Amino acid sequence: MATSISRTLQFLHQRTCNNLKCVGPFLDVPWQQAALVSVRTKKRYFIPPAVGLKDKSHAEQEARARAAGVVIRQEYMERPINISCTAGVFDPYIPPEGDARLSSLSKEGLKQRTEQLRQSAASQLALRKIKEHDPEFSTKEFAMRAQEIFIEAHLALTRFNKEKLHSLVTERCYPEMVRGNRLKTLRWRFVESLEPPRLVHARCPDMISKGNLYGQVTIRMHSRQTLAIYDRFGRMMLGDEEEPRDVLEYLVMERHLVNPYGLWRLHGKIVPAWAPPKEPILKTVILPGPKLKPEEEFESLNYEVPKPKAVQWHK
Numbered sequence: 471m472a473t474s475i476s477r478t479l480q481f482l483h484q485r486t487c488n489n490l491k492c493v494g495p496f497l498d499v500p501w502q503q504a505a506l507v508s509v510r511t512k513k514r515y516f517i518p519p520a521v522g523l524k525d526k527s528h529a530e531q532e533a534r535a536r537a538a539g540v541v542i543r544q545e546y547m548e549r550p551i552n553i554s555c556t557a558g559v560f561d562p563y564i565p566p567e568g569d570a571r572l573s574s575l576s577k578e579g580l581k582q583r584t585e586q587l588r589q590s591a592a593s594q595l596a597l598r599k600i601k602e603h604d605p606e607f608s609t610k611e612f613a614m615r616a617q618e619i620f621i622e623a624h625l626a627l628t629r630f631n632k633e634k635l636h637s638l639v640t641e642r643c644y645p646e647m648v649r650g651n652r653l654k655t656l657r658w659r660f661v662e663s664l665e666p667p668r669l670v671h672a673r674c675p676d677m678i679s680k681g682n683l684y685g686q687v688t689i690r691m692h693s694r695q696t697l698a699i700y701d702r703f704g705r706m707m708l709g710d711e712e713e714p715r716d717v718l719e720y721l722v723m724e725r726h727l728v729n730p731y732g733l734w735r736l737h738g739k740i741v742p743a744w745a746p747p748k749e750p751i752l753k754t755v756i757l758p759g760p761k762l763k764p765e766e767e768f769e770s771l772n773y774e775v776p777k778p779k780a781v782q783w784h785k
Contacts, residue, residue, distance in 0.1 A: 552641050553677075553678065553682075553726070554640070554641065554726055554729070554732075555640035555641050555642055555684070555724055555726070555735075555737065556642070556675065556677055556684050556686075556724065556737075557642060558642070558738075559686065559722050559737070559738055559740070560673050560675040560686060561592075561673050561675075562688075562722075562740050563670060563671035563688040563720060563740055564742075565690075565720055565740065565742040567742070567744045568744075569690075569718065569742075592673070593671055593672040593673070595674075596672040596673050596674040596685070597609070597672050599674040599683060599685075599727070600672065600674055600685045600687075600727065603683065603685075603727035603728070604685070604725070604727065609668075609669045612669065612687065612689075612723075612734075613666070613667040613668050613669050613689055614666075614667065615734070616667065616687070616689040616691075616721060616723050616734070617663070617667045617689070617691055617693075619638055619723070619734065619735070619736055620691065620721055620736060621660050622634070622638055623635060623638040623639050623647075623736050624658050624660075625658070626638060627647055627648070627651075627656065627658070628656040628657065628658050635647070635648075637733070637735075638735055638736060639735055639736045639737075640724055640735045640736065640737045642737060642738065643735075643736055643737055643738050646738070653701070653702040654699055654700065654701060654702065654707070655699070655700040655701075655704075656697075656698075656699055657696070657697070657698040657699075657700070657709075657711050658695065658696065658697050658698075659695065659696045659711075660693065660695055661693070661694040661695060661696060661714045662693065662694050663691075663692070663693045663694075664692045664693055664694060664716060665692040667689050667690065667691045667692075668689070668690055669687055669688070669689055669690075670688050670689070670690045670720070671687070671688035672685075672686070672687045672688070673685075673686045674686070674727070681728070682728055683727040683728055684724060684725070684726055684727060685724065685725045685727050685734075686722055686723070686724050686737065687722070687723045687724075687734075688720055688721065688722050688723075688740065689720070689721045689722075689723060690718075690719075690720055691718075691719050691720075691721055692716070692717075692718050692719075693716075693717055693719075694714045694715065694716055694717070695714060695715065695717050696709070696710070696711055696712070696713065696714045696715070697709040697715075698710055698711040699751070701753070701754050703754055705752075705754055706752070707751050707752050707753070708749060708751050708752070719739055720739060720740040720742075721736060721738075721739060722736075722737045722738045722739065722740060723735065723736060723737060724737035757775055758775075758776075759773060759775070760773055
């Protein structure tokens with residue numbers, strides 16, 4: 471019963487409203503219009519381009535902006551800086567010429583030993599500062615630890631393990647190790663150590679402010695290693711996996727001494743001036759050849775690669 475009454479009242483209300491809307495214009499009775507809700511759309515602004523702005527110089531554009539009351543922010547030549555490592559090697563160690571070939575009993579060998587004793591005074595002062603911040607530092611044990619870091623870093627490089635490599639080398643050494651290794655296969659192996667590694671040089675520089683100390687230690691390592699580099703086509707570019715070679719290296723290890731969580735990491739290598747030049751890398755290139763049809767084979771054509779013509783250069 472209640473439902474039928476409510477339906478009847480609703481029907482009468484609608485009819486009454488419709489009748490009033492129809493009669494309203496004849497009776498000059500203002501009728502309230504229904505409110506329209508606008509749909510939100512994207513605001514579009516049109517900014518006309520400045521006439522002849524490209525032809526004006528930077529100074530003229532800046533003067534025009536100042537005249538219009540626009541404040542131009544001053545540009546600073548900022549360069550990012552990393553305080554976890556230094557940007558280079560301070561006072562690098564100078565390896566004596568003929569190292570690992572001259573005997574200490576010869577005349578040249580004795581000269582080398584006396585020169586090392588002269589340079590050891592600054593190294594002893596640096597080692598004292600290092601031991602003040604790192605009481606567990608030992609010259610004999612650290613040389614073996616540096617060799618282990620060197621081996622782990624190169625194994626991580628061959629496996630392209632970036633996370634582990636970042637924990638073993640500094641931010642300065644990382645780009646030098648990974649540069650040029652894209653689309654290549656590396657095969658490296660540490661065979662044996664010909665001489666026990668030893669500490670030959672130590673420095674303790676500070677950077678930015680006094681007291682912000684960094685420890686740099688140079689390790690002499692004479693070992694036998696194998697290295698082979700393959701290109702993306704699987705062709706040999708450098709080295710040999712089966713032929714080990716004797717390698718004499720001077721590794722620079724660094725640590726941020728002020729940081730209690732700092733670690734000793736590989737910072738770089740010192741290449742002496744008397745070192746022999748590196749072997750050239752054989753690169754794979756595409757030689758021009760004939761266009762083959764689907765049913766043809768290259769061997770059946772007996773095609774000879776044309777040699778470049780000799781060019782006479784005149785002054």
